[in-house]
Amino acid sequence: MMNFMMTMMVMPISRAKRMINLLERLIKQDYIYTEEKLRELKAQVRVLKEEVAEREAKSSKGFGK
DSSP states (O other), rough: OHHHHHTTOOHHHHHHHHHHHHHHHHHOOGGGGHHHHHHHHHHHHHHHHHHHHHHHHHHHHSSSO
């Protein structure tokens, strides 16, 4: 899990969003994975979404953001 979080630091926002979409599609196929793996996937999605939100907030250059 730590390696995943460290790689997110240098991942562009568009790539992170694609990763979120991919992970969410995998989570929808829950019959394939064990409960532990599903929890891990959901945790990764949560971390990615937080990182993307932080980066977008920092790089926002518009009104009202």
